[in-house]
Amino acid sequence: MKLIIPQEIFDGESRVGITPDCISSLTKMGFSVFIQSNAGLQSSFTDEEYKKNGAKISSNIKDLYKNADLVVKIQRPSKQKKINEISYLKNCNVLTLLYEQKFKTEFNLLKKSKVNVFALEKMPRISRAQSMDVLSSQSNLSGYKAVIDAASEFNKAFPLMMTSAGTVAPAKVLIIGAGVAGLQAIATAKRLGAVVSSFDVRSSTKEQVESLGAKFIEVGDDANDSGETSSGYAKEMSSAYKKKQAKLLEETIKKMDIVITTALIPGKPAPRLINKKMVKTMKVGSIIIDLASEFGGNCELTKHGQTTNFNSVKIIGPKNLAASVAQDSSRLFSKNVINFLKNSCESGKFNGFNWDDEVVKETCIIRNLK
Missing domain, CATH: 3.40.50.720 (NAD(P)-binding Rossmann-like Domain)
Structure with missing residues (x-):
């Protein structure tokens, strides 16, 4: 499965969705990890660090999104700086912070897209989800x-x-x-x-x-x-x-x-x-x-x-105060995501989300794919 990490496009957003130290965990789960060139630079993570840990670097955003199964990003998919991220999303799962009640334009566009969107801010407050709780870490x-x-x-x-x-x-x-x-x-x-x-x-x-x-x-x-x-x-x-x-x-x-x-x-x-x-x-x-x-x-x-x-x-x-300590906030966000994905793994491998699981059901607020 192809997991991608795009560069954040909002002004002032210096975090990155996955940090180099978590790449090996993803590859063990069965993911091929691709990251947009320089996506981690504002968090002080270089392309070279990602390469050493097993990620592939992509300098072309269209190639990055092509055939992606899972997209991990901090901020909601949007249209900024002449980049329309939502237009690139096809038949994939998106893990992000969505806040659909505040950002209704993006939410409504995503509802019309062929995607499943997991709003990580919706993580249920149960003990086994603490290690996945993005809001708490940030x-x-x-x-x-x-x-x-x-x-x-x-x-x-x-x-x-x-x-x-x-x-x-x-x-x-x-x-x-x-x-x-x-x-x-x-x-x-x-x-x-x-x-x-x-x-x-x-x-x-x-x-x-x-x-x-x-x-x-x-x-x-x-x-x-x-x-x-x-x-x-x-x-x-x-x-x-x-x-x-x-x-x-x-x-x-x-x-x-x-x-x-x-x-x-x-x-x-x-x-x-x-x-x-x-x-x-x-x-x-x-x-x-x-x-x-x-x-x-x-x-x-x-x-x-x-x-x-x-x-x-x-x-x-x-x-966005969390972004002002981008290296640490990115590391914590990344570990939250890893734990979220591990929650659906069987025998250490990720073959899709467990739709019977409370954590998955609570966070998936758009489900347009099986």
């Missing part, structure tokens, strides 16, 4: 990088410092959302010496937050409402809860130097948690980094891919 690095970027933008130090010239107070950091990205942001901020607080509607996250040394801030509205779905994701809360939440955040945010927001609700726009009034109360020189900016943002003033200054507060809507 969010983990995004949470780390958000804190590093915040520290770089902030005009004060993070840790407490006792010096002969006086004491430097530690930065006060609030992390909103204690999912994978939020927990990594907490851990990173603590390692840098900040005083960290965190808020999440899910009461179950309190223990995790406190285990990392952060203070858990809670509304405490309804002891019987866990704030999460049966899948473990945050859910939409009641109007009464939201009012108390807004009051709590308003009182908390004005004491903070840095706020990092990571709150998302699957299949819906990001919840709006920080309004203009709250930002007005923040200290001069404070930083907000909104990791939910691609999905509308947790802050009213966030602009995706831009930095906004409002009332001497810097609001950053980062675009």
Whole structure:
């Protein structure tokens, strides 16, 4: 079977779908692996590394896609830079991050194509799928990088410092959302010496937050409402809860130097948690980094891919933070894909997807091939 790795065509996307260290795993499964020339270069992987590990290099994109059985790419197939990836897809399976509710144009075009599309962001939250969970692996690095970027933008130090010239107070950091990205942001901020607080509607996250040394801030509205779905994701809360939440955040945010927001609700726009009034109360020189900016943002003033200054507060809507640590994020994505494919292997060989498997059924959102 022919597996191909195209070069990503979106601006700012420096990751690659499969890294050289995973090629041997694919060949053992029975794949012939082809990669577009220089597809891994922005992640610091050379064509020579891919060759050494058994991949074939293709400089012609049409030849690359010809007779492909499986396409692995980070971003959804699209039309960018005069390249129409969807037009190349014929009788093949595609593994990617699709987000069909946000990118409906590409989704509708793919539905009309002779393809099966596996949206890896749909991975079910079950224990055996953890090693395949692309969202978790990428969010983990995004949470780390958000804190590093915040520290770089902030005009004060993070840790407490006792010096002969006086004491430097530690930065006060609030992390909103204690999912994978939020927990990594907490851990990173603590390692840098900040005083960290965190808020999440899910009461179950309190223990995790406190285990990392952060203070858990809670509304405490309804002891019987866990704030999460049966899948473990945050859910939409009641109007009464939201009012108390807004009051709590308003009182908390004005004491903070840095706020990092990571709150998302699957299949819906990001919840709006920080309004203009709250930002007005923040200290001069404070930083907000909104990791939910691609999905509308947790802050009213966030602009995706831009930095906004409002009332001497810097609001950053980062675009694809995981891609800014492309080598590591590519390695993790690649290993997630390998584990996903191994899940359908029999006696170590891949002969097609196991359509009775929960992981396969949940992720395949377009099935136009048998």
